[in-house]
Amino acid sequence: MxxxxxxxxxxxxxxxxxxxxxxxxxxxxxxxxxxxxxxxxxxxxxxxxxxxxxxxxxxxxxxxxxxxxxxxxxxxxxxxxxxxxxxxxxxxxxxxxxxxxxxxxVEETVREAEKQGLKKVGLIGTKFTMENDFFKKPFEDRGKEVVVPTEKEQQYIHEKIVAELENGIVNEETKEHYLAIIEDMVKRDGIDGVILGCTELPMIIKEDDLELPQLNTTQxxxxxxxxxxxx
Known part of the structure; x- marks a missing residue:
């Protein structure tokens, strides 16, 4: 073992x-x-x-x-x-x-995206994860597109991760706002899945919260x- x-x-x-x-x-x-x-x-x-x-x-x-x-x-x-x-x-x-x-x-998440046949995925996580290329490039190298939220949305997501989730705080208002951002990305960007690109995000976003396929990086x-x- x-x-x-x-x-x-x-x-x-x-x-x-x-x-x-x-x-x-x-x-x-x-x-x-x-x-x-x-x-x-x-x-x-x-x-x-x-x-x-x-x-x-x-x-x-x-x-x-x-x-x-x-x-x-x-x-x-x-x-x-x-x-x-x-x-x-x-x-x-x-x-x-x-x-x-x-x-x-990241590589394990790309493998899972390939298994699920996803082509254009949204990425939410810390601002560092969303604004840099280390997560996007492996997807793009396999012909997949990664979309991130707007600058304002990124700031909100990051602040709540650091102030709340990293400290074990799950706020229902934050959850509703996160889900609204993802729904906006579906309508605005046409994503067919979303990457929960922070290992604390599964604390607040559950599998049945969205009809959209989720790539839960933690799991x-x-x-x-x-x-x-x-x-």
Whole structure:
């Protein structure tokens, strides 16, 4: 059984979701509640990540993540994941600099979009995720279009993620506003699916909230982790 090393704390709420879901799916696969997976979590500081990106210090961010993954390798992890979308802005460099395999939440989401036959998807997440190309390019390389909300909508989505969701706060008014933004993207941009491109977004947007197909990056990543643990 391969041991997972997870860079967590990005933020704490989604790290808890990863941990609990991995345990649940592991036990389901094993057919017993009396087994638990052996894994390692290195919880780092998401506010340092935001600071690196705000200052455009991507080298500093890469160094921070490489150090976090090297720590996981030292304690015995066979492979690693970063349990957040935003830090994947430097994923390629990080992956090249570490010795154990690191599995990208972005690449796994692209694979799922291909399975579902989606062609033009909306992307919501932190402002860093929406305004940069690290999430869009892998989709475009496979002939898919990624659409982001307007500048004003992006600002609202980002502020609520940082002020509310990262702190475990689920506000019904925020949810209604998020859903309205997605509906506007359907009408305005003709999207045929939406990427929940922040691992806290599934706290507030549920599968039955929209008729539109959702690419829940958190669940997609967790499903892949379970596959890898048993591979």
């Amino acid at each position: 391969k041991k997972l090393g997870m860079v967590g704390g990005l933020g704490p709420e989604s790290t808890v979701e990863y941990y609990q879901s991995i345990i649940t799916q592991y036990q389901e696969k094993m057919g017993s509640k009396e087994v638990l997976p052996e894994l390692f979590i290195n919880s780092i500081n998401m506010y340092r990540v935001f600071e690196f990106i705000s200052k455009d210090d991507l080298q500093g961010l890469a160094n921070y993540l490489v150090e976090a993954i090297e720590t996981l390798e030292k304690v015995g992890a066979d492979f690693a994941v970063i349990s957040a979308n935003t830090p994947h802005i430097v994923f390629d460099e990080v992956n090249q600099r570490v010795s154990i395999p690191v599995y990208s939440i 997609i990543h967790i499903d892949r982790i379970i596959e890898l643990m048993f591979s």
